[in-house]
Amino acid sequence: MSTLKKINNFVELRQLREQLKKNYQESLSNEIKIIVGMGTCGIAAGANDVMKAIIDELQRRNINATVMQTGCIGMCAQEPIVEIIRPGEKRVTYGRISPADAKRLIEEHVLQGRIVEDLVVATFEEGHPDETNFYKQQRLVLRNCGHIDPEKIEDYIARDGYMALARVLEQMTPEEVIEEIKASGLRGRGGAGFLTGLKWSFAAKAPGDKKYVICNADEGDPGAFMDRSIMEGDPHSVLEGMLIGAYAIGADEGYIYVRAEYPLAIKRLRTALAQAEEMGLIGKNILGTDFSFTLHIKEGAGAFVCGEETALIASIEGKRGMPRPRPPFPATSGLWGKPTNINNVETWANVPIIIRNGAEWYASIGTETSKGTKVFALTGKVKNTGLVEVPMGITLREIIFDIGGGILKDKKFKAVQIGGPSGGCLPEEKLDLPVDYESLTRAGAIMGSGGLVVMDQNTCMVDVAKFFLNFTRAESCGKCTPCREGIQRMREILQNICKGKGTLEDLDRLETLANTIKDTALCGLGQTAPNPVLTTLRYFREEYEAHIRDKRCPAGICQDLLTYFIQPELCRGCTACVRVCPVGAISGEVRKPHVIDPEKCIKCGSCKETCRFSAIAVK
Amino acid sequence: MRFVSLTIDGRQVEVAEGTTVLEAARKLGIEIPTLCYDNDLSIAGACRLCIVEVEGNNKNLPASCALPVAEGMVVHTNSPKVREARKIILELLLANHPLDCLTCEANGRCKLQQYCYEYGVKESRFSGERRHFAIDDNHPFIERDLEKCILCGKCVRVCQEVQGVGAIDYSGRGFDTKVATFMDRSLADSPCVSCGQCIYMCPVGALTAKPSKGKGRDFEVTKVVTTCGYCGVGCQLALNVKDDKIVGVTNVPDSHNQGYLCVKGRFGYEFVDDPERLTTPLIKENGKFREASWEEALDLVAQKFNEIRAKYGPDALAGVSSARVTNEENYLFQKFFRAVIGTNNVDHCARL
Ligand SMILES: Cc1cc2nc3c(=O)[nH]c(=O)nc-3n(C[C@H](O)[C@H](O)[C@H](O)COP(=O)(O)O)c2cc1C
Ligand code: SF4
Ligand code: SF4
Ligand code: SF4
Numbered sequence: 007m008s009t010l011k012k013i014n015n016f017v018e019l020r021q022l023r024e025q026l027k028k029n030y031q032e033s034l035s036n037e038i039k040i041i042v043g044m045g046t047c048g049i050a051a052g053a054n055d056v057m058k059a060i061i062d063e064l065q066r067r068n069i070n071a072t073v074m075q076t077g078c079i080g081m082c083a084q085e086p087i088v089e090i091i092r093p094g095e096k097r098v099t100y101g102r103i104s105p106a107d108a109k110r111l112i113e114e115h116v117l118q119g120r121i122v123e124d125l126v127v128a129t130f131e132e133g134h135p136d137e138t139n140f141y142k143q144q145r146l147v148l149r150n151c152g153h154i155d156p157e158k159i160e161d162y163i164a165r166d167g168y169m170a171l172a173r174v175l176e177q178m179t180p181e182e183v184i185e186e187i188k189a190s191g192l193r194g195r196g197g198a199g200f201l202t203g204l205k206w207s208f209a210a211k212a213p214g215d216k217k218y219v220i221c222n223a224d225e226g227d228p229g230a231f232m233d234r235s236i237m238e239g240d241p242h243s244v245l246e247g248m249l250i251g252a253y254a255i256g257a258d259e260g261y262i263y264v265r266a267e268y269p270l271a272i273k274r275l276r277t278a279l280a281q282a283e284e285m286g287l288i289g290k291n292i293l294g295t296d297f298s299f300t301l302h303i304k305e306g307a308g309a310f311v312c313g314e315e316t317a318l319i320a321s322i323e324g325k326r327g328m329p330r331p332r333p334p335f336p337a338t339s340g341l342w343g344k345p346t347n348i349n350n351v352e353t354w355a356n357v358p359i360i361i362r363n364g365a366e367w368y369a370s371i372g373t374e375t376s377k378g379t380k381v382f383a384l385t386g387k388v389k390n391t392g393l394v395e396v397p398m399g400i401t402l403r404e405i406i407f408d409i410g411g412g413i414l415k416d417k418k419f420k421a422v423q424i425g426g427p428s429g430g431c432l433p434e435e436k437l438d439l440p441v442d443y444e445s446l447t448r449a450g451a452i453m454g455s456g457g458l459v460v461m462d463q464n465t466c467m468v469d470v471a472k473f474f475l476n477f478t479r480a481e482s483c484g485k486c487t488p489c490r491e492g493i494q495r496m497r498e499i500l501q502n503i504c505k506g507k508g509t510l511e512d513l514d515r516l517e518t519l520a521n522t523i524k525d526t527a528l529c530g531l532g533q534t535a536p537n538p539v540l541t542t543l544r545y546f547r548e549e550y551e552a553h554i555r556d557k558r559c560p561a562g563i564c565q566d567l568l569t570y571f572i573q574p575e576l577c578r579g580c581t582a583c584v585r586v587c588p589v590g591a592i593s594g595e596v597r598k599p600h601v602i603d604p605e606k607c608i609k610c611g612s613c614k615e616t617c618r619f620s621a622i623a624v625k
Numbered sequence: 626m627r628f629v630s631l632t633i634d635g636r637q638v639e640v641a642e643g644t645t646v647l648e649a650a651r652k653l654g655i656e657i658p659t660l661c662y663d664n665d666l667s668i669a670g671a672c673r674l675c676i677v678e679v680e681g682n683n684k685n686l687p688a689s690c691a692l693p694v695a696e697g698m699v700v701h702t703n704s705p706k707v708r709e710a711r712k713i714i715l716e717l718l719l720a721n722h723p724l725d726c727l728t729c730e731a732n733g734r735c736k737l738q739q740y741c742y743e744y745g746v747k748e749s750r751f752s753g754e755r756r757h758f759a760i761d762d763n764h765p766f767i768e769r770d771l772e773k774c775i776l777c778g779k780c781v782r783v784c785q786e787v788q789g790v791g792a793i794d795y796s797g798r799g800f801d802t803k804v805a806t807f808m809d810r811s812l813a814d815s816p817c818v819s820c821g822q823c824i825y826m827c828p829v830g831a832l833t834a835k836p837s838k839g840k841g842r843d844f845e846v847t848k849v850v851t852t853c854g855y856c857g858v859g860c861q862l863a864l865n866v867k868d869d870k871i872v873g874v875t876n877v878p879d880s881h882n883q884g885y886l887c888v889k890g891r892f893g894y895e896f897v898d899d900p901e902r903l904t905t906p907l908i909k910e911n912g913k914f915r916e917a918s919w920e921e922a923l924d925l926v927a928q929k930f931n932e933i934r935a936k937y938g939p940d941a942l943a944g945v946s947s948a949r950v951t952n953e954e955n956y957l958f959q960k961f962f963r964a965v966i967g968t969n970n971v972d973h974c975a976r977l
Contacts, residue, residue, distance in 0.1 A: 309798070326795060331670035331691030484776065484795060484802025485671045491717035494800040495751040515750055522713045525686045526673045533685065 010159065012286040015294040016172050019163075026164035035093050038071035038116055040064075043087040043152065045078030045238045046231075046270050047392075051085035052104070059105035060088070063112045071116060077239020077274075078231075079152035080143070082392035084127050089152075090115050101127035143409065144371070145395045146379050147355045151239030156274050159281040162242040168287055170361035171249050175295045183254040184210060187357065189365035191377030196222050196313070196350030197425075197454050197530065199376075199443040202357075205347060208337035209255040212345035217257035219248050220341065220348040222318060223264035223271070226310035227426030228477065229457040232381035233351035235393055237264065237271035240355065241278035245288065245301065247354030250361060252299050255347050259300050263318050266305040275303055310481035314529050315348045317483065328483045329529035350455070352381055372398035376442035380453070386423075386460035387414045396441070403437040406460055417462040421545070423470070425454030427477040428534030430541035431461075431470060450541040452534060466563035467546040468553055471538045472500040478535040489532030492523040496539055503550060505566040506557040513550055517543055565609045568624045574599035576621035583613035583622065631698040646689040646700055647675055657702050658711065658740050660828050661777035662690045665883065666786055669778050673714055674740065678704045686710055712744050713751075720749040721756060722829075723772050731830030734843040737775060758803065763811035766819050766835050766892045771803050774831035780804060780823035787885060792817040819888040825876050836892060837873035841865070850877050853890040857951045858882065860890050871897055934966065943970035 013019045033039070042048070042057045057075070064071055079087050084101030088111060091097045098121055100111060107125055114120045121129075145151075154161035162168070174183055188203030209217060221244060225233040237244060248260050264272055279301055282288040290298045304322050311317050312327040319341050321327035340346025356378060360368045369377050376398040382405060385391050389411030396405060402422060406412070413419050421431045424441075430451030432439065439445050443453050461470065475497040482489045499516045502508045520536035520543075527533045543550065552558050559567040572583075572592075579597040584590075591607040594600030602613070602622075614622040627642040633650050640649045645668075650657050660672035668691050676686040680699040686707060689700075701707065718737060726732050740746075758771040778795070781804060785791045792815040796805040806815035824832040846865035853860040861880030865873040871894050876884030896902055906922035907914040917925075933941055944966075946958045955973065962971040 311798075328795065331668060331688065333691075333693060479799050482799040482802075484798055484800070485669070485778070487671070487673050487714050487717055487775075490776065490800060490802060491721055491751075492713075495717065495720065495753055498751075498753040519713065519751065522710050526676050526688075526710050526714065528670050528673065528688070 010281055010284040012284070013293065014286065016176050019168060019172055019293060023163050023166065023169065026160050030164050033072065034091070037093065038069075039089075039091040040071055040073045040116065041076050041089040041091075041152075042073065043077070043079045043085055044075040045085075045151075045235055046268075047078050047082040047235075048085045048087060049270070051102075053086040055105050056086045056088060056103050056108050059108040060112065063109050067112070067117070069112065069116060074155050075157070076154060077151045077156045078235035078393060080145070080148060080235075080393040080395070081127065081390065083390055084392075087127070092116070092119060095119070097130045098126060099128045099130070100125040143395050144379050144397050146359050146371075147236060147243075147352055147381055148239070148393065148395045149359070150243065151235060154240065156239050156241055157277050159242060159278065159285065162240070166362060167242050167358075168246055170358035171246050171287070172293060173361055174250050174253055175293055175297055180210060180254045180256060183250060183361070186365045187254070187360060190360045190368040191365075191372075191375075192353065192356055192360060192368070193376065193443065194350055195352035195356070195380065195455070197452065199453055202349060202353055205337065205349070206251060206254050208335070209257075209345045209347035212338045214345045216259075216344045217255055218341045218344055218346040219252045219255065219257045219260040220315075220318070220322075220336075220346060221248055221260070221262040221264075221351055221354050222313060222315065222348055223262055223268075223351045224306050224310075224313035224318060225265060225268075225351070225455065226308075226313045226481070227455045227457050229385050229459055230383050230426060230455045232383055232393055232456055234268050234271050236351050236355050236381075237268070238274055241271075241274045242282065243355040243358055244275075244351055245278055245282055247349075247357035248301065249288065249292070249299055250357050251347060251349065251354065253297055255345075257347065258298055260302070261322055261341070262301065262303045263306055263312075263322060264303060265308055265312075267308055272303065272305060279303065309483075310477075311483045311529070311531055314531060317529070318348070319346065328485050329531075331528060352456075373440060373442045375444055380441065380456055382456045382458045384410050384458050384460070386458075387417065387462040387465075388412070388460040389414055398442050399440045401438050401440055402432065402458075405441070405458065406437070410460065413460065413462050415462075417464065419460070420463050420465050421461045421467065421470075423451075423459040423461065423474075423538070424457070425452035425534075425537070426457045427474045427481075428452065428531065428537050429454045429457070430537045431467060431545065432541065433545040436545075450537060450544055452537065464561055464563070466504075466559050466561040467542040467549050468500060468503055468559075469561075469563050471542045472497060472504060474538040475500065475535070478531065482531060482535070483529075486526075486528040486532060488523040489527045489529075489535065492519055492527075493532075493535050496520060496523070496536065500539070503553045504559070504564040506553065506564075508550075508554040510551070510554055512554070513543065513547075562624060565611070568609055569604055570602050570607055570609060570611075570614065570622060570624055571604075572600050572602055573621050573623055576619050578619055578621070580618070582616050582618065586612040586616045588612065629694045629696050629698075631694050631696070631700065633700045634702055640694055642694070644694050646677060646687075646692045646694055646698075649694050650689065650700070650702055655702055657689055658736075658743070659690060660736055660740075660775060661779060663779055663783075663826065666779060666782040666826075669782065671776065671778050674711055676707060676710055677702045678707050708744065711740075712746060715741055715744055715746045716749040716751055718775050719746060720751045720753060722775070723755075729773070729830040730833045730838060730842060731773075731827075732842050735830055736828035754800075756801070756803070761811050762835070763813040764817065764819070764835075765813070766821065766888070767812055767817075767824060768833040768835050768838065769812060770831055770833070772831075773829050774804060774827075775829055776802060776804065777828055778804075779826040779828065780832060783822045783826045784817075788818065788820050788822050790816055790818055790820075793823070819892065820886060821888070821891040822885055825884070834873055834892070836895060837865070840870075840872035841867035846872060848875065853886070854949070855887075855889040855893065856949050857955075859951070860886055862886055862890050864894065871895075930966065939967035940970060942966050942968055944972070946971070946973050948973070948975045 044053050086103050088100045088103045114122050184206045192202040193199040306312050309327050312321045314329045317327040317329045336346040336348055372378050379395050379397050381395045394409050421433050423431050436449055446453050479493045484490045499512050520539045524536045552560050577599040584592045589606050589608055591603045592600050628639050629642050630639040638649055638653050658674045660674050661669045670688045670691040675689045677689045678701040761769040781794055793804050824834050846867045848863040850863050853862050860882040861877040863875045863877050864871050874891050878884040905916045908917045944962045946955050959971045
């Protein structure tokens, strides 16, 4: 690692930024840059091999170009992504690059300056607003993701990193910082959407000379990966946010609680922390002021419930991660009983831009009660999966159809699950709902951490509700009765319905139980776990009734309700199905249409998979 | 101290700031059902039976044990909504509980049974899969039947917070959660010190004092409050007596030891009815013991002391006293050796 020089004061920091900016501009006019997306998404898609192929090829041909890694660019479905910028030319983004493609890019684009059209995803003018706002997005939190090398603090500083910290330490009192965050209207991105400035003011006012700040990087929602991408792509923005928050509330120590399943994020956080310490941006007397701050990185062991703030604090303290009743809130009695302010990764990453551009600017984005942008992890049956950052108030339709490109294979949209396993499933008629905290809650869903799972017509909503309960059942901490016992019983009722053994009274039982769990559980996990059940009952009740009354699964998903049969006009009598059926339910003469005995059939589906003539159907 | 006034079930009450709604209600004599609450323990908020309705809160039914009072708060502890929710919680517990009240040691003092009676819960609407665990009876004094455990966590907290041992904690997650020792071994292979505090805390029949098993349930015994004879602390305990026999020891909560006992006070009573127990002094003559009166025995001891002292001097005698007697008795003991016998040879087992 290059040795970093300690920055002793504000002047030195500004000088360094100017220098780094200049270097960057110069490099643009005289260097060829090749940028490889090396977030977990990129690496999973094979970016390591692509990177290696590029370096080998450049060496072999003796080409002088700068190869740089960057975090998630946000188009995860297009990974591995390679970007090429030739001096004075457009930035060209290529998607789904194999090592062989990479060689082609070097041959054609790098050497000959000819854009390889068939691999292009997008092209941007460097510095043009579209550079960060592709796909109709508004990238504030993800402003640096895809543009800097997350392992180089210099890249962060060159894009005005740590300038917000400098501004705060040089020109603002802690009270002014809190007022600024309050005025911005920023709300917590970890789920509950609590006003961040207000939360800071509680911890600031709480009596005590030792205070802590914590970054909640547990990100346990399956399908959510925005926090990971921020940590992997722009770790310093989180550190800078925490430094500002610590200054505002009077804390001198902080923790980042990050799940151990995020090794790359942990590595990049550690690198960032070491660099910031080396430069004196974290440690004693930061930038020559009397503000000091130490930061620890604590690896969690992967329980969803450890994302709940009191469980998280217990876990840092070395106890079993179980929520405890609040009050006392962490702001008055948190880590080791000291006043503690805990915020989510994305919340922290918003702080530096608010300070840099001002509360008024930030508050101009979004809706009346939900300000700024939100990062969503768009997954499921949608064409462009990935991370999207959009202004609050955008409609679900815009996210799914304009940004997401619509439903995979142009099938019909059925529902979108928003807010993770404890969010709600919203139907077609809610697609024009503006995405903000209040509208979502009214519709029965939650913002949660921003997971969006899109489902198409081939999804059974009873099955979906059951699926999410499988998760919450296993992740409940087991402390309180309604959550521990109740989720299990809701799941059993759904299992019965999926098997065609449900009754209409079951629906009433289910609804009563779901509402009771919501009303009485101790922590957010139990209070929200019934949401998938309640929203599917609210919006898709007829589908439940079809399972119960007609013993039919309209989406054709619930195995027990399906009948397998052979279409005689397609069957060639090849006997392949007879040989795979484990219970001998199929009979027929060779080269004559076969039949399935529905009494014997156990609906394993083996025959359907085996038939080469697609003669076996289900209804 | 600041005071706050609030209305509970239509009655006004004024309590100190920081009081919980549960405590304020108890002050008014309003009983709110609880399974995981105990005055001596930290607040868990686990059973959720003490939920109440608070006017203006449309979000949920908060647990009164963890809800601080607020000025002007209007609370309903027994509204139809609250009763229905409590009923469902009881049904959820019952759905995962072996219904063997007929032979259960806790019959009659079991709080689950009591509340099911009060709320008219005869059957659960939510029966389904039940947890199955083997009974742990390796421990000399405690039998654990985790199928009966309702996971109130009181045993965990008393062991950690009162006894300071921490032999048990929650393990597993969700529906599979249970109370376990380190590495899920038997309680006998844990740091347990056999104080039995956990048995007394358990609101149901999951923890049983083995020596009392099958010898009489709570309503069959007479409780005789007495002072433990094992040491100078003088803990109060209640001998549970049935048919003139001691069948168990339970807590006397309002005592200076707050009911808590050690293994000796809790389990060391079986000697009382032992046939080998000495009931009179014995004097050894010609290598054989014979029964004697206290008068005779004490005379003999005094006579021997005098003989030794006359022949070899007072320093030929030494006294070692016991931690089982009181401070006052120990004071008298050393006084006797120094002033009456005339030697400084006196010591105490606690120094050895
Ligand atoms: C079961 C459960 C899981 C949670 N998981 C997370 C998580 O993974 N990340 C997170 O930031 N917040 C999570 N939260 C929310 C936190 O408790 C807390 O509200 C949040 O970290 C506060 O930060 P914010 O105000 O910036 O949102 C979770 C809450 C619950 C109830
Ligand atoms: S609601 Fe679930 S996760 Fe939360 S405390 Fe209760 S059992 Fe634990
Ligand atoms: S007997 Fe005492 S030490 Fe043993 S588990 Fe129970 S409370 Fe803990
Ligand atoms: S054993 Fe008894 S005291 Fe311990 S958690 Fe279970 S029910 Fe509660």
